[in-house]
Amino acid sequence: MTHTAILFLELGGIIALLAIMARLASRLSLSPIPFYLLGGLMFGEGGLIPVVTSESFVEVGAQVGVVVLLLMLGLEYSGRELMTSLKFSAPVGIMDFVLNYVPGLIAGLLLGMELIPSLFLGGVTYISSTGVVAKLLGDLGWTGNRETPMVLSVLVFEDLAVAFLLPVLGAVALGSSLSSAIGSVVIALLGVGIALVVSIKYGHEFSARAFSGSNEVNLLTLLGITLIVAGAAEVIHVSAAVGAFLVGIAVSGDAANRAEVQLAPLRDLFAAVFFVFFGLSTDPSVLPAVVGPVIALAVVTTATKFAVAWWAGHRGGIGRRGRLRAAASLVARGEFSVIIAALGVAAGGGSRLEAIAAGYVLIMATLGPVVARFADRGAVTVG
Template sequence: MDIAATFLELGAVLFTLGLLGHCATIVGISPIPFYLLGGLAFGHGGLFPLGASEEFIEVGAEIGVVLLLLTLGLEYTAQELIDGLRRQAPTGALDLTLNALPGVAAAFLLGWGPLAAVVLGGVTAISSSGIIAKVLTDLGRVGNRETPVVLSVLVLEDLAMAVYLPILTALLAHQTLAQGSVTLLVALAALVCVLVLALRYGRQVSRLVHNPNADPNSEILLLRLMGLALLVAGAAQQVRVSAAVGAFLVGIAVSGPVAEGAREVLTPLRDLFAAVFFVFFGLQTEPSEIPPVFLPALLLALAGVATKVFTGWWAARKAGIGTMGRYRAGAALVARGEFSIVIAGLAVVADVEPKLGAFAACYVLIMAIVGPLAARVVEPIVRKITRRSRRKTVTSLSA
């Protein structure tokens, strides 16, 4: 490996991403679409194709996926996952079917076959909890009464990921039905075990990565947790369950104050490697493939906005939230991002369909921009519509 060339390229990539992220903050949107565009520019057929650092970026991207899923697992405690499943199961079922549908339909309309349909269904179904959490905080809506509804939908999507990813991995590896069901059973059994472990022995499990009395500094926590996550991810990959699911389970198992501390020490690391992951995904996509798939992706995005808004609206109505809150909940859920790319990334590596990568990239580009925007403009739009309809009632009454 040519160290000088690798450093120069990697430095240029990261610095450019930093500048792009800066632009995103100024405009007030998520940096994810910018990172994807950055990846496109550095990829084959892009403006500045990379050479020496590709190998590092590939491994870095895999670590990025592990970190994304690990921090996702840390986000919610086992108790929160179980409670969500118990109370909001119908909402979760509606969310997943309604939002997977456009992706599945798109795959068949494009003539891509059932495997691509499973992939695209996942890409369109899963919201970006990262973008949504940021938007809710930025807009000061954390205390809003519809926010628990939004969060519980995200919790259930989380759980669904733990079931969906092993299925997808099994399908992508072209396993036979028997092999596939074994993989799935292993994954499900692991999920149940981890949930039970975390509920009953959460404190002991957390001791595995951190002993608050013995090591006061966070670097030991970082090393132990990262080591454990990679070990489990590696083992999961070995038995073909998917490294991402392994990391996610580690995240769930660690709970309490340790999880809080872990999230703090992992966040900068995750941001770095997640950015590398987005670049890697962009690298694998030829920019020239984007224009032909842009229109279908835009149509799919429109469908995706409609289905998510309806999901949020329905869930909020069920929770007794007023009209404006229902639309706010719907609009908040629109953003898709990191996890859609994780799913699409698995399919790209397995070479499911040549244009799938570009299509998914395009879709996420649109949705990561539209999502936060939708959350911002929903209130004025709904107010305008209700005022107009009220005026109509008034005129019809006076007539």
């Protein structure tokens, strides 16, 4: 067989498997993320069907997936929204960070991992899955609920925290000096500042001018700008993901709404490729050894998210059932945990970080929607 033939057969096989996984996930009303990871594990090294020829292609696709995921996340928020919810959610956000980052960090150290992979593992357990939560709120008819603004503002805080966390972790992993780590963070701060100013002051005019062409022109313009900014961010060690996130924040208004619609299919494809790639590169033979720690981490960090939501709900004057719902929706961990783990692995985090992250996300991305359905009392949604 020719190289092209093998490439197409492998890629076709992977995407067909993704289709089956996605169908299964939607049948069970679960997030597709754990299913994609499982798919990747099946194909990877030491898996059932090793994929060799298309691996480099899948790897590039996976990196594009991270960029598109973060771009879309930025597009969802306008600068003004970020500022207002930061003001209200700061105490809760900080509590959330402390209670959910620390367990991952400690677990890493207890397992005898080095400091750097442990720092990444903290990031894995810290951040709730914006994608899974947003879908849950819509599916369960929770958007009108009183606890929902609080849940979303916690997510906003986490997303912004990641914009600072990634450059810090990146700098630490590079083994660079304290001064260059501070440099990366200052650049990230400046970037966030500029993106917010552009979004708040000039958002609508800037976006309307830059994206006034046909759909095709707009899509290419946005993707081109995003990849260039992502690449530039990588050059100065601020992480491509953060660069893409900032572009998303800067674009606002009508242009952002249209871009979200146009990018959705790209995100679906490349994000799926990203999760599969993470599964692919995880060595399944390491998994059995980490089952115990993964389950322990899952239990602890479910409890810590509950504690945060309970406290925040109490502060916001929300009833017991509302607090339960808030807690249940924040339990899910997904895309960002995998993104942070992938960066950690790229920084030499080792196969154990990868296996723990894969196992952890497998559990938490599945558990989140299930717990949320338990907390739900059958709201009726029409239309």
